[in-house]
Each structure stands twice: as C-alpha cells, then as structure tokens.
Amino acid sequence: MKLNILVIGRDRAILGVVERLINSHEDWKATVVTEEEQAFGALGEKEYRIVFVAAGVGAEEEEGLRRRINERYPAIVVTRHFGGGSGLLENEILSILDNKGYDK
C-alpha cells in the first residue's frame, strides 16, 4: 500500500512541484489542497499518515489545523514542510517514517 501524504498550501505552483516530487517516489502518493475544508474531505476518503503544511499557511493557522486534524485523526503527523520541495522534502518524509517506526 502506498504512503498517502496530504499537502495543504496556498501557492498552487509550488503545490504542483511538491505533488510531482512526492509522486516520483513509487511508494508515495500526494494529494494537494488549498483549503481546510478540502483537507478534511480528502482525509475522509483514505488513510493518510502525513499532512504537510506548506507555503501561505501561517503559524497560527497551522496550529489550528494540527489541533483539528489530530482531534479526529490522532495518528496523523501534521508538520510544516520547509523549502518548497526540492532538497528537504524526501528527508522530511523519511524522518517522520523513522520517528514513527514505519517502513520506508
């Protein structure tokens, strides 16, 4: 089963790149959304382990999202993706999988 990763951000161009980079890994599948309502819609459709908060979402909004997502889905790691895709994205995912003891 693929690792599903949800990405919430406001910059559609960057979201497109992040989606492409995640999907370039054969075991990972990205869904990208721009609004919280869309995020909860996606979370209700399949099992996610990671939610990345990306560019355009502020720190307070991120904290609110984390709280609301974890109230309903406590196992999901909600964290910020820094850097806009290239460079750190793969490392961020591997680090979460390491910390949670999931297969890489």
Add this chain to the structure above:
Amino acid sequence: MSNTILHKAATRGHADHGWLDSYHSFSFAGYYNPERTQFGVLRVLNDDIVAGGRGFGSHPHDNMEIISIPLEGSLVHEDNMGHKEVVSAGEIQVMSTGSGVFHSEYNNSPDKAVKFLQIWLFPNKLNVEPRYDQVKIDREKGDNKLQQLISPYRSEEGSWIYQDAWFFSGHFDEDKEFTYEKKRGENGVYLFVLKGSFMADGQKLESRDGLGITGSGAIRLKALEPDSEILIMDVPMENKIK
C-alpha cells in the same frame, strides 16, 4: 561548559551527478542521516561544484533563508521577482524565499566549474514577501580579523535575513590567534573551514571540517597554516517563529 559536535569533511554526504558534485554537511536530497539533520536553525550546508555551462533549472523554494557564497567562479541567478544577476566569488547572495519564489542558478562560465556554498536557515518569520539581495565582500576587511557577512539587521554590515543569526568570515596568517564572541546567549556557533586549518576549542579543524559549539560564550581560535580561511555561523539552536 561547552558542548561540541565535529563533522569531519570526509564524513559528509556526497552526491556526484556529473554536472553537480555536492558534499552535504547535513541531510539533503538523497542523503539522509538522522544523526545529522541540522545544527539549530542551520539546516543545509552544501559544498557544490557545478560544471561549466550547467546549473539548476527553475525550481521553487519557500520559507527558507538561502545564502549562497561563491568560492571560485560565478553564477547567473534568475528569479520570478524579475532579478537577473551574476554573483561572483567575493560576493554573497541572499534570498528570503518566504511565501514562495522560483529561481534558477547556472554557472556563468561555459567551460570552467563554479564552486560555491549553499546554506539554508529556517526563518523566524513565515510567508514573508520574497526578497533578493547581493552584497560584495571587501576581502581586506577579513584580513586577520572577522568580517560580518550576515546579521538580522538591515542597518548592519553585510546582508540581513529573517533569523537571529550572524555569519562572519576571515582569512588569517599562520599562528594568528583570535576570539569569537557569540552574539546571542541562546545561539550556537558552527565553524566551517574554507581553507587551511585552525585550532578551535581544543579541536584541530582542516579544510571543510565543521564544528558545532553550544554553551560557550567565547571561542578561541588559532590559524595553523598561512592564509587559513573560516566561515562562522552564529545561529539560534531553537527556532522561535515571530
């Protein structure tokens, strides 16, 4: 009492893509070492060599302070903010990528490699309007003393970033001793030797070695070879988003 972490040059991650030969002091791209992900807010320290006529095509970044320091040769920078600049050895380039920027960096020479450091710091403010800056380094100012390259303040020497971090560099005669006083109590200091060798906090550092030091207010250094050159990065150990 100080704590130190030594990163010998030979223990860095390495990726040779042909056109790009890159050494990673911290986990980056395909190099993942959970024991070596960052030093405080210093997340990326890449020592890159890009072949003539080659480079990084247009790609995005956000929410990262990116500092590029050419060591030999020059890069052509282009971004979606409208900048098209050449940044050469003796200059530094700073990008606050904030809410998002697309840029490319190509070697300005068709046949000679460009060598540069690519340094990324987590910002202390999210989603800022992206900005580009480029400053010249007056090499004489770093002659047997430290020259400020980066600070959090627009009014100070060098460029500035959205982070409570300072960068200094200097080149020193053999046996020259000096002290670096940390700028901020809760910061740590990461030393990176660009050329020659130094003794720092009782540790011998050679070219491209890195030494992270926390807990110490002042660091005593001594150059061990003629024209030894060092980069000092004074960075928060914990990121506090403002």
